[in-house]
Amino acid sequence: MTTRDRLVRVATKQFAAHGYRNVSVRDLCRAAGANVAAVNYHFGGKLGLYREVVGAAVDAIRTSSERMIFAAGDRPPVERLHRYVSAYLRTVARNGRAPDRARAAWVHQLMAHESMEPTPLAPWIAEQALMPRIRYLRALVAELMDARPTDRRVHRCTLSIQAQCLFYAAPNKFRDSAFPSWPPGSAELAAAADHIVEFSLAGIRHSAARPARRAARY
Amino acid sequence: MTTRDRLVRVATKQFAAHGYRNVSVRDLCRAAGANVAAVNYHFGGKLGLYREVVGAAVDAIRTSSERMIFAAGDRPPVERLHRYVSAYLRTVARNGRAPDRARAAWVHQLMAHESMEPTPLAPWIAEQALMPRIRYLRALVAELMDARPTDRRVHRCTLSIQAQCLFYAAPNKFRDSAFPSWPPGSAELAAAADHIVEFSLAGIRHSAARPARRAARY
DNA sequence: GATTTGTTCAAACAGTCGTTTTAGCATCGG
DNA sequence: CCGATGCTAAAACGACTGTTTGAACAAATC
Numbered sequence: 195m196t197t198r199d200r201l202v203r204v205a206t207k208q209f210a211a212h213g214y215r216n217v218s219v220r221d222l223c224r225a226a227g228a229n230v231a232a233v234n235y236h237f238g239g240k241l242g243l244y245r246e247v248v249g250a251a252v253d254a255i256r257t258s259s260e261r262m263i264f265a266a267g268d269r270p271p272v273e274r275l276h277r278y279v280s281a282y283l284r285t286v287a288r289n290g291r292a293p294d295r296a297r298a299a300w301v302h303q304l305m306a307h308e309s310m311e312p313t314p315l316a317p318w319i320a321e322q323a324l325m326p327r328i329r330y331l332r333a334l335v336a337e338l339m340d341a342r343p344t345d346r347r348v349h350r351c352t353l354s355i356q357a358q359c360l361f362y363a364a365p366n367k368f369r370d371s372a373f374p375s376w377p378p379g380s381a382e383l384a385a386a387a388d389h390i391v392e393f394s395l396a397g398i399r400h401s402a403a404r405p406a407r408r409a410a411r412y
Numbered sequence: 413m414t415t416r417d418r419l420v421r422v423a424t425k426q427f428a429a430h431g432y433r434n435v436s437v438r439d440l441c442r443a444a445g446a447n448v449a450a451v452n453y454h455f456g457g458k459l460g461l462y463r464e465v466v467g468a469a470v471d472a473i474r475t476s477s478e479r480m481i482f483a484a485g486d487r488p489p490v491e492r493l494h495r496y497v498s499a500y501l502r503t504v505a506r507n508g509r510a511p512d513r514a515r516a517a518w519v520h521q522l523m524a525h526e527s528m529e530p531t532p533l534a535p536w537i538a539e540q541a542l543m544p545r546i547r548y549l550r551a552l553v554a555e556l557m558d559a560r561p562t563d564r565r566v567h568r569c570t571l572s573i574q575a576q577c578l579f580y581a582a583p584n585k586f587r588d589s590a591f592p593s594w595p596p597g598s599a600e601l602a603a604a605a606d607h608i609v610e611f612s613l614a615g616i617r618h619s620a621a622r623p624a625r626r627a628a629r630y
Numbered sequence: 631g632a633t634t635t636g637t638t639c640a641a642a643c644a645g646t647c648g649t650t651t652t653a654g655c656a657t658c659g660g
Numbered sequence: 661c662c663g664a665t666g667c668t669a670a671a672a673c674g675a676c677t678g679t680t681t682g683a684a685c686a687a688a689t690c
Binding site for chain 1: 666667668669670
């Protein structure tokens with residue numbers, strides 16, 4: 195394997211694990227068995243290498259989203275929601291059976307770091323990778339609630355679902371120690387996906403049943 | 413104000429905003445109008461200053477939790493849940509009316525950074541600040557579901573609620589751009605708290621109504 | 631008034647950061 | 661064989677990191 199490929203491979207792991215700023219070029223090169231100058235020669239600098247990694251992550255998310263949306267087709271919205279959540283949670287499972295299909299956890303780890311300590315690439319990532327997913331989920335929730343996608347109830351329910359998915363996907367040291375038997379195995383993960391769908395469907399139906407008003411009885 | 417106090421004040425803001433590693437002693441001292449050696453003189457080093465800040469954050473969370481739990485008393489569980497969520501979301505509101513009572517957003521920003529890039533203080537923070545809250549919420553959910561706190565359905569519902577609260581509390585660049593009109597004003601925040609409670613209550617009741625089984629119909 | 635104590639200061643320490651330089655390698659086209 | 665090309669090597673660059681030093685200063689203590 196070429197030096198370039200080794201660098202990309204190592205950088206993917208490291209950047210995802212510790213974020214752009216907390217990874218040094220020297221660490222990367224040592225881990226990749228390359229010279230310090232290699233990163234500048236092949237990628238024009240540290241940011242160039244990071245751009246390469248982020249580009250791969252964005253592509254992975256986008257193609258995975260499109261595949262998921264296409265596979266869902268025009269099936270009932272409840273099933274499409276389940277596929278959405280299930281696909282999201284499956285990405286955190288380290289033991290993906292199909293390697294080429296396994297959009298690994300590193301993608302979401304990278305996103306989590308980027309969301310907390312944004313690099314100049316953050317806006318582009320948001321538009322390319324995340325927004326399509328959000329828009330799809332929002333349309334889906336709107337359909338489930340029989341409301342317009344701009345309805346505030348739709349926004350809030352979308353947010354509630356997204357929050358639950360993110361809680362599984364994003365790395366979080368405290369969650370790991372606060373919730374027993376974490377991280378979940380693939381069977382528990384499937385059960386968790388079922389839970390999120392059932393839980394959220396009940397919430398959606400409850401929210402759709404009543405008009406958007408301010409509950410003042412507490 | 414003494415140099416020591418100015419340093420703590422500046423460090424609180426900076427560490428919360430950028431995390432321990434991404435803040436330099438020189439930046440802190442420049443912002444505080446102090447000499448570079450001041451932080452070593454007063455705190456024995458950068459980590460000592462960070463310990464001071466984290467200690468204040470942990471105290472703030474713990475006392476706020478205890479006050480919230482005490483104020484809830486033995487009121488109906490539904491109302492206690494609303495107080496829990498409401499108190500959580502109120503911490504992200506920058507325009508807290510009562511300054512002394514305002515457990516500001518910086519506490520959660522600090523926690524978010526610590527959860528992604530843990531320092532040696534992470535385990536202590538988890539046990540002192542976070543676990544009491546989680547245990548309280550878990551017991552509350554168990555009561556609402558009429559189940560034991562060790563029930564997996566209780567765990568999952570607790571996680572769903574916590575995820576929604578965290579989504580509001582933790583800083584997240586992508587969320588800010590993906591969801592319109594963010595961050596929410598205090599009125600929208602109260603409405604969001606109502607939504608989370610209603611949404612989650614529906615989910616909890618749905619989850620409690622059926623035994624913990626694996627739904628295999630998707 | 632002399633000495634001690636608490637605090638601040640500029641300067642420098644050794645180390646790491648990303649990047650650049652310059653030389654040395656093969657390999658290939660002529 | 662010769663030069664050109666693609667890549668790698670060690671060394672050094674200037675800037676930045678947390679920390680330490682030793683002198684300076686004010687106020688308090690003897």
